[in-house]
Amino acid sequence: MAGLAAGTIAAENGLETLMLRTGQSATAYSSGAIDIIGYPPEGLALKEYLPDTEVPFKTPSDGLRAILTLFPFHPYGIIGFGADDDKVVESVIAHVKESISWLKERLAGSCAALIGGFERNIYPITVLGTTKPTCLIQETMWSETLNANPDNVLIFAGFRGHAEFNALSTTRAYLENQLRTGKPPHKVGHCVLEISPFGKPYNISSIELARHFDHDGSMVDLAAAIKKHVDQLGATHVAIPPVLGIEQALQNKAELQKELGVEVFELVALPPSVPGFRLQRAMDRTFKNAGGTLLIGHQARSAIFKNDMIESVVAQSPRREVTISPKTVILASGKFIGGGLEADENGIRETVLDLMPVTTNLHPAEEVRPVYHTNVFSLSPDGHAVLGAGLAVDMDFRPIDADGVERAKNLFCAGSILAKYNYSLEKSGLGVALSTGLAAGRNAARMAKEVS
Numbered sequence: 001m002a003g004l005a006a007g008t009i010a011a012e013n014g015l016e017t018l019m020l021r022t023g024q025s026a027t028a029y030s031s032g033a034i035d036i037i038g039y040p041p042e043g044l045a046l047k048e049y050l051p052d053t054e055v056p057f058k059t060p061s062d063g064l065r066a067i068l069t070l071f072p073f074h075p076y077g078i079i080g081f082g083a084d085d086d087k088v089v090e091s092v093i094a095h096v097k098e099s100i101s102w103l104k105e106r107l108a109g110s111c112a113a114l115i116g117g118f119e120r121n122i123y124p125i126t127v128l129g130t131t132k133p134t135c136l137i138q139e140t141m142w143s144e145t146l147n148a149n150p151d152n153v154l155i156f157a158g159f160r161g162h163a164e165f166n167a168l169s170t171t172r173a174y175l176e177n178q179l180r181t182g183k184p185p186h187k188v189g190h191c192v193l194e195i196s197p198f199g200k201p202y203n204i205s206s207i208e209l210a211r212h213f214d215h216d217g218s219m220v221d222l223a224a225a226i227k228k229h230v231d232q233l234g235a236t237h238v239a240i241p242p243v244l245g246i247e248q249a250l251q252n253k254a255e256l257q258k259e260l261g262v263e264v265f266e267l268v269a270l271p272p273s274v275p276g277f278r279l280q281r282a283m284d285r286t287f288k289n290a291g292g293t294l295l296i297g298h299q300a301r302s303a304i305f306k307n308d309m310i311e312s313v314v315a316q317s318p319r320r321e322v323t324i325s326p327k328t329v330i331l332a333s334g335k336f337i338g339g340g341l342e343a344d345e346n347g348i349r350e351t352v353l354d355l356m357p358v359t360t361n362l363h364p365a366e367e368v369r370p371v372y373h374t375n376v377f378s379l380s381p382d383g384h385a386v387l388g389a390g391l392a393v394d395m396d397f398r399p400i401d402a403d404g405v406e407r408a409k410n411l412f413c414a415g416s417i418l419a420k421y422n423y424s425l426e427k428s429g430l431g432v433a434l435s436t437g438l439a440a441g442r443n444a445a446r447m448a449k450e451v452s
């Protein structure tokens with residue numbers, strides 16, 4: 001997300017833009033829903049500091065205001081560093097709001113078209129039957145009326161042989177939550193459908209189902225399979241795991257709704273996630289349509305520095321080594337999943353340029369053993385501090401060393417490689433990647449134009 005946002009904005013500014021990507025990304029693993037900010041960083045009990053702010057944050061701007069007050073070095077805070085003191089908060093809010101509109105516009109009509117907005121956080125249902133605060137979801141996940149009427153009847157529909165989703169346990173978890181909160185709907189059922197995409201009724205993956213549903217005519221069988229359960233339970237809404245297609249999901253949702261006469265929507269996925277894949281695919285196209293060049297399977301290995309500038313970057317693919325001499329470079333290599341950071345018993349390293357990573361407290365992390373920055377419980381409300389490690393940057397998103405000096409004047413970075421942002425805890429992942437990607441992309445584009 002960060003690299004594609006940065007690259008697209010640079011290309012839209014008329015610059016020749018090249019993206020190198022090894023392949024694997026957290027963006028493609030993500031649920032494809034764009035979180036801006038759901039919870040305070042570091043599991044902070046906000047009541048003590050900001051008693052009037054509700055958690056999870058009701059709106060992205062509530063969350064941003066809290067972060068800017070209490071965590072000024074959070075990547076969202078850095079976006080506002082250049083503004084006058086009394087305008088920092090409003091400038092960050094304006095930037096993030098504009099980033100959301102920018103993304104929605106670019107992805108409109110794509111396989112990852114988005115719905116939602118800056119006015120409020122929304123709570124889509126996950127495949128586990130829980131809900132999570134987020135800002136934008138793919139249109140396929142949207143239900144207009146689910147919570148509107150206490151008489152609504154919701155069915156969770158799963159597929160036999162699809163181990164990534166269990167309709168019964170999702171139903172139980174969801175129902176428990178609804179009864180606890182008192183929110184509608186309270187009438188919830190489940191069904192298991194028999195669809196064998198490639199002739200086998202077992203070990204079916206989400207991506208196989210999605211590929212199958214991209215074929216013309218595949219909705220006829222699916223609609224027929226769901227219909228009998230809808231009629232039997234008097235369902236008004238049907239929730240399906242996010243497998244309605246890669247390219248055709250939105251059209252398939254519309255077709256199912258027409259055939260069944262009820263609202264159909266996808267749940268929010270766990271990895272591996274078809275909507276995350278859709279998001280990456282749609283962003284790749286946006287970047288290429290803006291004029292960018294994408295080299296997949298190319299790993300940036302090193303750079304030659306000269307006079308405080310990066311002179312060239314060396315990348316390796318299975319077949320060749322390429323040397324590129326750009327005017328500016330944006331490092332958006334992600335954290336541990338993307339491959340931008342690596343950690344072992346000796347410490348944490350930045351993998352491409354050997355820059356200095358820092359901990360979430362902004363202390364050098366090169367000799368920090370991750371074991372001291374992880375929680376004993378894998379799923380803990382306090383999260384894992386190691387996920388807040390990354391690069392420290394100046395106000396233009398240039399990575400800095402222990403003395404606060406930038407490593408190169410033409411090197412910028414964005415996204416989850418940045419320190420002090422722990423997306424799994426905060427629910428801020430793609431929002432920070434998008435907003436900092438656009439900020440770093442604009443800074444890099446401006447500099448490239450200046451040095452031309």
Ligand SMILES: Cc1cc2nc3c(=O)[nH]c(=O)nc-3n(C[C@H](O)[C@H](O)[C@H](O)COP(=O)(O)OP(=O)(O)OC[C@H]3O[C@@H](n4cnc5c(N)ncnc54)[C@H](O)[C@@H]3O)c2cc1C
Nearest residue numbers: 001002022023025026027030035300334338415416429430
């Ligand atoms: C399972 C999971 C679920 C998530 N769910 C959500 C969610 O629901 N909502 C949300 O907002 N966020 C979510 N997130 C967080 C979100 O996905 C990340 O914060 C975001 O994708 C980070 O984007 P990024 O561009 O910084 O990094 P990445 O998406 O990881 O991209 C980094 C890219 O850099 C490339 N790269 C790395 N090293 C090199 C190299 N040397 N040369 C060339 N290329 C290189 C990688 O191949 C990769 O393509 C989730 C994350 C995970 C892991």
